[in-house]
Amino acid sequence: MSVRRKRRKFSNEFKHQLVNLYEAGKPRSEIINEYELTPSTFDRWVRENSQSGSFKTQDNLTPEQKELKALKKRNAQLEMENDILKQAALIFGRKSK
Incomplete structure (x- = not known):
């Protein structure tokens, strides 16, 4: 039986900081492990930031x-x-x- 974690919410500022760390050269795997993110979530943040600079679904x-x-x-x-x-x-x- 797997234990589900409570869904976490992240501010746009936090998301921008992590994307900036990645763009500055910090390895993706380190960011994902350090902040306990799922790879798909982090990849979506990077993609959304590069497309529109916004993390709102409507903007992307x-x-x-x-x-x-x-x-x-x-x-x-x-x-x-x-x-x-x-x-x-x-x-x-x-x-x-």
Whole structure:
């Protein structure tokens, strides 16, 4: 049985400091071991910092991902409006008889 660690949150300043250490030449494995990080987390921080300089998910989306997100949001809104109109048509259809 594996014991799960409590999820930790890191400030953007801390993330920038670790990425700067890596860019200054400190080995990746040393940083990961010293700060008890997962390799995938550290690699994501490095990638996000190089792409946009931000660690926010929204800032690191590609234009295609942003468009897809907007289209999904619009589709959900239209489906909700369509459902409302269907219900209204049913209600008014019953009242007119």
